[in-house]
Amino acid sequence: MNNxxxxxxxxxxxxxxxxxxxxIQEAFPQTIWVCGEIQGLRPDRNKRHTxxxxxQKQAKGDGIVAKVKVALFAGRKPFVQKRIExxxxxxxxxxxxxxxxxxxVSLHPPTGQYSLIVVDIDTVYTLGKVAQNRLKIIEDLRxxxxxxxxxxxxxxxxxxxxxxxxxxxxxAYHDFINELKNSKYSFKVLVQNCHMQGKSxxxxxxxxxxxxxxxxxxxxxxxxxxxxxxxxxDLAYFDNKRIAESIADxxxxxxxxxxxxxxxxxxxxxxxxxxxxxxxxxxxLVEGIREEAENLDYLEEEIVRRSExxxxxxxxxxxxxxxxxxxxxxxxxxxxxxxxxxxxxNILSALKVALTQSKESLRRGSDILSSSLxxxxxxxxxxxxxxxxxVRILDPQNTLRRGYSITLKGERSVKSxxxxxxxxxxxxxxxxxxxxxxxxxxxPVGRQGRK
Amino acid sequence: xxxxxxxxxxxxxxxNEILSELESERVDVDDLAVKVKEAIELIKLCRERIGKTExxxxxxxxEFDKDSKNK
Numbered sequence: 001m002n003n004x005x006x007x008x009x010x011x012x013x014x015x016x017x018x019x020x021x022x023x024i025q026e027a028f029p030q031t032i033w034v035c036g037e038i039q040g041l042r043p044d045r046n047k048r049h050t051x052x053x054x055x056q057k058q059a060k061g062d063g064i065v066a067k068v069k070v071a072l073f074a075g076r077k078p079f080v081q082k083r084i085e086x087x088x089x090x091x092x093x094x095x096x097x098x099x100x101x102x103x104x105v106s107l108h109p110p111t112g113q114y115s116l117i118v119v120d121i122d123t124v125y126t127l128g129k130v131a132q133n134r135l136k137i138i139e140d141l142r143x144x145x146x147x148x149x150x151x152x153x154x155x156x157x158x159x160x161x162x163x164x165x166x167x168x169x170x171x172a173y174h175d176f177i178n179e180l181k182n183s184k185y186s187f188k189v190l191v192q193n194c195h196m197q198g199k200s201x202x203x204x205x206x207x208x209x210x211x212x213x214x215x216x217x218x219x220x221x222x223x224x225x226x227x228x229x230x231x232x233x234d235l236a237y238f239d240n241k242r243i244a245e246s247i248a249d250x251x252x253x254x255x256x257x258x259x260x261x262x263x264x265x266x267x268x269x270x271x272x273x274x275x276x277x278x279x280x281x282x283x284x285l286v287e288g289i290r291e292e293a294e295n296l297d298y299l300e301e302e303i304v305r306r307s308e309x310x311x312x313x314x315x316x317x318x319x320x321x322x323x324x325x326x327x328x329x330x331x332x333x334x335x336x337x338x339x340x341x342x343x344x345x346n347i348l349s350a351l352k353v354a355l356t357q358s359k360e361s362l363r364r365g366s367d368i369l370s371s372s373l374x375x376x377x378x379x380x381x382x383x384x385x386x387x388x389x390x391v392r393i394l395d396p397q398n399t400l401r402r403g404y405s406i407t408l409k410g411e412r413s414v415k416s417x418x419x420x421x422x423x424x425x426x427x428x429x430x431x432x433x434x435x436x437x438x439x440x441x442x443x444p445v446g447r448q449g450r451k
Numbered sequence: 452x453x454x455x456x457x458x459x460x461x462x463x464x465x466x467n468e469i470l471s472e473l474e475s476e477r478v479d480v481d482d483l484a485v486k487v488k489e490a491i492e493l494i495k496l497c498r499e500r501i502g503k504t505e506x507x508x509x510x511x512x513x514e515f516d517k518d519s520k521n522k
Binding site: 186187191300 | 474478484502508509510
């Protein structure tokens with residue numbers, strides 16, 4: 001049995017650890033490059049040395065294949081930090097990023113803890129990995145149709161009720177709110193105070209998005225995610241898959257103003273509208289309302305103009321109708337005038353006929369009349385002739401000639417002896433003259449009278 | 452509530468409808484005054500909606516906290 005204890009050297013634990021360290025140093029006489037993902041980094045712990053783990057994950061999925069302890073000692077920290085600063089904010093040491101460190105492989109004999117001691121960092125590797133990771137997220141989103149999903153949401157006509165995701169009271173918040181305030185439109189802003197940098201970004205923003213999406217479309221029109229300018233590393237928190245997915249699934253259109261001019265984050269990319277500053281994001285809303293106000297002005301003008309046109313058209317229509325009626329009626333009258341004229345003519349000719357007839361009958365009548373008159377007159381004439389004869393016979397001259405005389409007393413003829421008395425002066429008219437005599441004696445005998 | 456609160460988009464749609472009716476002259480002359488009156492009321496309503504009132508900011512703390520806890 002003792003044979004099996006083939007060596008007589010018995011190690012103390014420390015001796016063992018120290019020996020292993022030597023072996024490690026033999027195996028890795030120089031520093032080596034190691035790559036992996038940072039985990040377990042606690043930036044909030046303000047310690048001189050920084051400890052974390054480098055993790056190797058499965059090629060597909062998040063399962064951890066292996067991990068190793070890493071130490072960044074205070075003495076080397078400024079050098080490494082300077083290297084990182086040279087990337088001008090390209091990234092910062094934080095969990096979940098892939099890094100490539102130049103390290104010493106070491107073992108701390110008192111603890112037996114094997115670890116890597118950071119000497120230098122290959123920032124290009126990390127930048128590449130960040131960009132690569134970003135591209136991977138973008139490709140994944142694109143493949144799932146999530147890149148354009150929120151863009152397909154129709155933007156509200158009146159984006160007056162705004163869900164704002166930002167750090168409350170930050171410069172970005174005030175820029176945004178002031179721009180809305182200056183517009184004087186009746187915006188209502190619901191603010192969700194979120195971390196806009198650091199590891200809380202993902203959780204905060206996703207929760208805020210979920211909160212707003214639980215509101216009804218009666219209470220909310222649009223969501224705005226914004227923050228002030230920052231380093232690439234700050235903004236990298238918005239190259240986040242979960243945030244992107246939440247945005248894609250949002251039932252409200254989202255305006256993002258994260259990346260500013262230079263960098264566009266994935267959050268910006270998947271949002272409905274991307275603006276370069278919080279002020280511009282507010283401007284989009286204000287502009288939307290202003291356009292709508294102008295549209296109202298336009299509608300008002302158009303409705304007034306068109307109803308005026310409408311009225312004037314109707315007027316014209318009426319006028320033309322009136323003109324038509326007039327022409328129609330005048331034609332009617334013209335037609336009927338002829339009829340009237342005809343009638344008139346007929347009446348006239350009828351009258352004429354009647355008149356002619358009357359005239360004729362008149363003439364006939366008058367002929368009859370005149371012939372009868374003629375007869376009458378002839379008769380009268382004969383009668384007159386007879387009378388004339390008679391009269392001529394009766395003419396006192398003729399009588400006188402035949403020896404008769406007329407006795408006048410004064411102006412009166414004396415027809416009876418009784419008219420005279422003695423000594424009356426009488427005038428006796430004889431043929432070819434008269435005498436004046438005085439009555440000597442009257443002899444009233446009837447027979448004497450006719451002598 | 453005899454009168455339903457009309458949505459802004461509906462109001463604008465209605466306005467456009469009136470406009471095209473006026474354009475096409477499908478409107479009866481008797482209805483013109485009614486339509487124009489309706490249009491003017493809709494415009495007034497829309498303008499009120501856009502408003503010229505003070506900005507209102509509501510900071511949601513409680514709901515968010517509750518939401519966080521529920522999570």
